[in-house]
Amino acid sequence: MSAQPARSPRTVLNLHPAAGRAPTAQRMIFGATLRKHREACSLKEKDAAEHLNGCSASKISRMEGGVHDFKEADVLRLFALYGITDDEERARLLGMCRLANKKAWWEGYLDVAPKELQTYTSLEEIAQRIRCYESGQLFGLVQTSDYTRALVQANMPDAAPSVIDKIVEFREMRAHRFAEESTTELVYVLDEVTLSRGFGGRKVMLRQIIRLLELFDHPRITFRLIPSRGNDIPVQMGTSAIFDFAEDQLPPIVYVEGLIGGLYLQDEDSVDTWVKSFDRLQIAAHHRQACKKKLAEYAMTYR
Structure with a gap:
């Protein structure tokens, strides 16, 4: 039986520029699998490090955390240490290793995609489900390009037009891949304030709301709406997303957005x-038809 990744013992992953490569979902999955095999052998990180020609325990930790590339020579030595001798299992794991090392489609956007966004993009592509709430702006995967451009210009007033163009292009690619190529389910709790306090003016907001109405019947998207008025609405969780994965991949991961980066x-x-x-939050939110009605009302106000 193949080893399943254990729940990560790490509490917080805070991505800073000096922290090496951004962990991607595929590297995290393979790293968690290696950790599971190591723990099944009752070995510590330093034991595995000694077996890799005396490398540091921190390297093993980075490999298992998905923030380090995997050299096949190192991986094969770990297979030997962990007693992984079955040819089919070794081939399966080496396939995971090569997939983890493979360049992602967004490699061409690294100049406009900080590390937390690189990780976020990889998680959204492999997750079975994303549960998200945002109160300051609309969720990236449902934005129109005009809305994205206005949002970026408001948040980055000094950015060069070429930089803004590339950020918009990157988000368009993410939205297209999600809508047309993904199998990921999206449960989006929409805050009404993002409809009344928009970006880009009336025409931009009208096109954006029409886009939301077009997505309303998408088979993988569920909308809920938090009203702008009301008492005891539990919005304290703030802008965040919960990524759920297949059982043989990763345990759930939460992304929490802050002013200077994400956790x-x-x-x-x-x-x-x-x-x-x-x-x-879902319990407090308006359900499907009430949400659709409110979107239609806002569309009328922007016409």
Whole structure:
């Protein structure tokens, strides 16, 4: 039986420029699989490090955390240490290793995609489901290009037009891949304030709301709406997303957005806190038809 990745013992993944490569979903999956095999052998990171020609335990930690590329020579030595001798299993794991090392489609956008966005993009492409809430702006995967451009210009007033163009292009690619090529389910709790306090003016907001109405019947998207008025609405979770994966890939991961970057929460207690908060938010939100009606009302106000 193949090893399944254990829940990561790491509590917070904070991506800073000096922290090496951004962890991608495929590297995290393979790293978690290696960790599971190591722990099944009752070995510590330093034990594995000694077997790799005396490298540091921190290298093993980075490999298992998905922030380090995998050399096949190192991986084969770990297979020997962990007693992975079955030819089919070794071939399967080497396939995972090569996939983890493969360049992603967004490599050409690294100049406009910070590390937390690189990781985010990889997670959204492999997740079975994304549960998200944003209060300051619309969720990236449902934005029109005009809305994205206005949003970026508002947040980055000094950015060169070429930089803004590339950011818009990158988000367009993400949205296209999600809508046309992905199997990921999206559960989006929309905050009404993002409709009344928009970006880009009336025409931009009208096109954006029409786009939301077009996506309303998408088979993989579920919309809910938090009203702008009301008491005791549990919005304290703030802008965040919960990524759910297949059982043989990764445990759930939470992304929490902050002013100067994002945090990825991986430990069970933190994830459970966000899942419960999101459940409360869904209960407080208007359901499908009420949400669609409110979108239609806003479309009329922008005409």
